[in-house]
Amino acid sequence: MDKAKRVLLKLSGEALAGEKKTGFDEAVCKNVARQVKQAVDAGIQVGVVIGGGNFWRGRSSNAIDRTKADQIGMLATVMNAIYVSEIFRSEGMMTNILTPFECGSMTKLYSKDRANKYFAKGMVVFFAGGTGHPYFSTDTGVALRAIEMEADIILLAKAVDGVYDSDPKLNPAAKKYDTVSIQEVIDKQLGVVDLTASIMCMENKMPMAVFGLDGEDSIVRAMKGDITGTIVTVD
Numbered sequence: 001m002d003k004a005k006r007v008l009l010k011l012s013g014e015a016l017a018g019e020k021k022t023g024f025d026e027a028v029c030k031n032v033a034r035q036v037k038q039a040v041d042a043g044i045q046v047g048v049v050i051g052g053g054n055f056w057r058g059r060s061s062n063a064i065d066r067t068k069a070d071q072i073g074m075l076a077t078v079m080n081a082i083y084v085s086e087i088f089r090s091e092g093m094m095t096n097i098l099t100p101f102e103c104g105s106m107t108k109l110y111s112k113d114r115a116n117k118y119f120a121k122g123m124v125v126f127f128a129g130g131t132g133h134p135y136f137s138t139d140t141g142v143a144l145r146a147i148e149m150e151a152d153i154i155l156l157a158k159a160v161d162g163v164y165d166s167d168p169k170l171n172p173a174a175k176k177y178d179t180v181s182i183q184e185v186i187d188k189q190l191g192v193v194d195l196t197a198s199i200m201c202m203e204n205k206m207p208m209a210v211f212g213l214d215g216e217d218s219i220v221r222a223m224k225g226d227i228t229g230t231i232v233t234v235d
Contacts, residue, residue: 003225004152006045006119008127009036010142013054013080015159015213022054028213029084032157033091035219036124040093044223045119047149048126049142050084052076070134077138078103081128094123100132112148119149139193143200154201154208155222156192161212162229163192179231182208192232201234208232 011032018025036046055076058069078099085095096118098110107128108114118125130141146154163185164174182202185192192198192210201208211218211229218228 004044004223006047006149006151007039007153007155007223008047008049008142008146008149008151009155009157009219010138011048011050011084012158012213013051013076015157016050016080016084017054024054024083026087029087030091032084032213032219033088033093035217036088037091037093038220039223040122040124042224046124046223047115047119047145047151048081048084048124049138049145050077050080050126050128051138052080055079067134070130070136073138074101074129074132077130078107078128081126082106085124085126088124094121095126096123097126097128099127099129101129103129115149136196137194139197140200143193143197143204143206146206147200147204151206154206155219156208156210157213157219157222158210159213160210161215163190163210163232165190177230179233182232182234185232192230201232205234207234 016024016028018028040046052073056073058064058073081097085097088095097107098115099107100110115125127145130136130138131144142154162176163180164176166174168174182198186198209222209227209231211222211227215228
């Protein structure tokens with residue numbers, strides 16, 4: 001894979017929590033920031049989406065209305081973006097956070113023109129709050145923003161180091177793919193991203209790469225086109 005000019009990096013909220021499993025592991029976040037800065041310094045434009053799983057797993061509760069649970073999840077992603085954005089700034093980067101709904105003075109309202117203006121200024125742009133609507137996951141928000149922003153690729157930094165034919169936590173013999181087509185991901189329900197996001201990527205020919213966040217310099221390498229995990233093709 002060639003070096004990308006613009007990427008959308010999806011960070012798992014759980015991965016940012018590290019061994020604590022909740023909240024943030026500052027050392028993990030600083031390591032991510034250090035790697036992203038190398039890419040930004042090399043002229044790569046970076047958008048970031050962070051999941052909310054280190055704060056909220058609302059779908060596991062039947063006591064809360066789905067719409068309200070999803071709204072709490074959206075706010076969890078905003079909290080994550082504010083925190084990680086500040087860690088990025090402490091490492092010398094310029095950042096801005098865009099949300100699809102008003103958050104007072106904490107974020108700016110999303111528009112494609114505004115995002116492109118920030119990219120042109122060399123800023124890392126955080127896309128928080130998902131799509132702004134319930135029943136859409138952070139995965140769908142990632143796919144939507146990557147397509148709108150005309151990113152070259154979606155980089156999925158996860159707790160698992162690639163795409164497997166079955167859950168490697170449950171099946172020690174699970175086979176890891178080096179490359180896999182988006183059609184196969186959909187047909188076999190491999191769970192790279194949810195079905196809505198998978199179909200959006202297929203229809204708009206948006207490739208993805210899945211790799212382990214804890215791999216040494218895994219983000220830097222991925223942004224340079226050296227994928228240590230799995231490439232999801234859309235041709």
